[in-house]
Amino acid sequence: MNISSTGLTTEQIAELIDLVKKVHGFDFSDYSKASLKRRLSRIMMIKKLEFYDLKHKLVNVPEFFQDFLEEITVNVTEMFRDPSFYKALNSQVIPYLSTYQHIKIWSAGCSSGEEVYSLAILLEQEGLKNKSFIYGTDVNTVVLKEARLGIYSYRSIKTYSENYVLSGLKGSLTDHFTTLYDAASIHSELKANTLFSVHNLISDKVFNEFQLISCRNVFIYFETQLQEQILELFYKSLCPHGFLCLGSKETIRSDAFKKKFKAVNQKENIYQKIGS
Amino acid sequence: MGLDKNIIDRWHNSEILLLGGSAGSFKLLFSLVKLFPSNLNKTVIIIMHRKKNFVSEVEKLFAKNSRMFLKEIGDKDEISRNAIYIAPANYHVLIENQDQFSLDVSEAVWYSKPSIDITFESAAEVFKDRCTAILLSGANQDGAMGLLKLRNVGSLTIAQDPADAEMREMPAEAININAADYVLTGSQIFELLKE
Numbered sequence: 001m002n003i004s005s006t007g008l009t010t011e012q013i014a015e016l017i018d019l020v021k022k023v024h025g026f027d028f029s030d031y032s033k034a035s036l037k038r039r040l041s042r043i044m045m046i047k048k049l050e051f052y053d054l055k056h057k058l059v060n061v062p063e064f065f066q067d068f069l070e071e072i073t074v075n076v077t078e079m080f081r082d083p084s085f086y087k088a089l090n091s092q093v094i095p096y097l098s099t100y101q102h103i104k105i106w107s108a109g110c111s112s113g114e115e116v117y118s119l120a121i122l123l124e125q126e127g128l129k130n131k132s133f134i135y136g137t138d139v140n141t142v143v144l145k146e147a148r149l150g151i152y153s154y155r156s157i158k159t160y161s162e163n164y165v166l167s168g169l170k171g172s173l174t175d176h177f178t179t180l181y182d183a184a185s186i187h188s189e190l191k192a193n194t195l196f197s198v199h200n201l202i203s204d205k206v207f208n209e210f211q212l213i214s215c216r217n218v219f220i221y222f223e224t225q226l227q228e229q230i231l232e233l234f235y236k237s238l239c240p241h242g243f244l245c246l247g248s249k250e251t252i253r254s255d256a257f258k259k260k261f262k263a264v265n266q267k268e269n270i271y272q273k274i275g276s
Numbered sequence: 277m278g279l280d281k282n283i284i285d286r287w288h289n290s291e292i293l294l295l296g297g298s299a300g301s302f303k304l305l306f307s308l309v310k311l312f313p314s315n316l317n318k319t320v321i322i323i324m325h326r327k328k329n330f331v332s333e334v335e336k337l338f339a340k341n342s343r344m345f346l347k348e349i350g351d352k353d354e355i356s357r358n359a360i361y362i363a364p365a366n367y368h369v370l371i372e373n374q375d376q377f378s379l380d381v382s383e384a385v386w387y388s389k390p391s392i393d394i395t396f397e398s399a400a401e402v403f404k405d406r407c408t409a410i411l412l413s414g415a416n417q418d419g420a421m422g423l424l425k426l427r428n429v430g431s432l433t434i435a436q437d438p439a440d441a442e443m444r445e446m447p448a449e450a451i452n453i454n455a456a457d458y459v460l461t462g463s464q465i466f467e468l469l470k471e
Contacts, residue, residue, distance in 0.1 A: 034378045035378055037401075038380070220352075220381070247351075247381075250351050253352070
């Protein structure tokens with residue numbers, strides 16, 4: 001149960017970063033070293049691999065890399081995670097979004113899709129779903145498959161339902177799901193106008209213009225310099241006065257970006273782009 | 277109280293104080309927060325289990341009663357001396373380097389997020405023997421492994437006497453795996469940190 005460190009040295013971590021970059025074209029060099037170390041130790045523990053075996057598999061077993069990526073990137077998420085965020089979104093951002101002809105939303109680092117569907121439910125309740133389009137992106141193809149399916153275990157749904165109630169939305173979460181035996185499937189109307197695709201925040205560029213970008217609990221895995229690089233990507237991807245949502249413990253720190261964004265809700269870290 | 281000179285010296289020489297607590301630890305933690313002078317010249321990091329989704333009044337209450345600067349940890353926050361940092365609900369706290377925290381939302385450990393084990397282990401790797409770590413009352417096994425890691429790198433490790441703790445399991449597990457240099461009652465811990 002306990003995730004103990006396997007005692008990876010700084011040099012070994014640097015070696016792995018270098019190897020993954022060369023062989024798979026994925027650059028983890030600006031990832032937070034503390035979390036990277038934890039994730040690497042976790043992989044070695046779960047897969048029962050020594051450092052040498054891990055390197056060997058990364059080089060010689062092509063299909064291993066997706067497993068590796070799935071474990072390195074944290075895919076813990078919930079529907080209506082931080083209900084107070086959804087409350088703030090509903091009261092402070094949705095009225096503004098409703099004035100647009102078309103609403104395009106980007107959920108960056110969407111993992112298994114819970115946030116995309118939470119946003120879809122919120123938009124549906126506000127009568128905005130038909131003129132909205134939500135893009136969910138992640139680096140990891142395995143979680144994107146789960147996202148497209150939109151099937152969540154009954155155990156997860158129980159937690160999500162509590163969040164839903166605290167979000168102050170009408171009815172109950174299960175109104176939006178079809179129950180299977182031990183899981184529940186999100187209604188197909190909610191899947192309409194959503195698209196899940198691969199996008200790497202570190203290496204991929206602007207692909208559309210959005211009224212709202214949500215990227216919560218993703219920045220924590222990056223070093224501050226990389227956070228700024230991605231903030232620039234988000235800034236360019238937002239329409240004038242578009243909204244950016246970060247996780248509740250993630251703030252815009254750099255002075256350069258503080259000037260480019262206005263805090264709409266300081267507590268929930270909802271920002272609005274200033275100027276063009 | 278008859279605390280030996282060795283433990284007092286080691287406490288004085290440490291730069292970081294790590295406090296881990298779960299069920300039954302609130303009262304003692306609160307009394308410690310009130311106790312510290314503004315010029316303690318150490319960094320205090322508190323990892324306390326609590327419920328997510330409920331805006332915690334803990335920070336407000338602690339901040340109001342603390343003479344030290346007190347803050348709930350945000351991602352990439354700076355680590356300073358003469359400050360008390362509290363782990364936020366629903367995030368793990370990692371020590372990124374000597375000067376910086378990182379947060380993490382991965383799987384709960386022992387059903388806990390924040391996990392005491394995760395922060396203690398991370399502190400052991402970065403701060404090595406410069407810590408004093410104390411594991412207080414709690415009803416699960418979180419923190420024991422982390423305390424052992426800290427002991428192995430030479431930090432001063434203390435478990436609250438299970439007989440004195442409201443919930444004995446957490447400190448008892450630490451003692452069981454030989455993670456504690458000392459076993460002290462709540463009032464002995466209070467006396468030590470007053471020194």
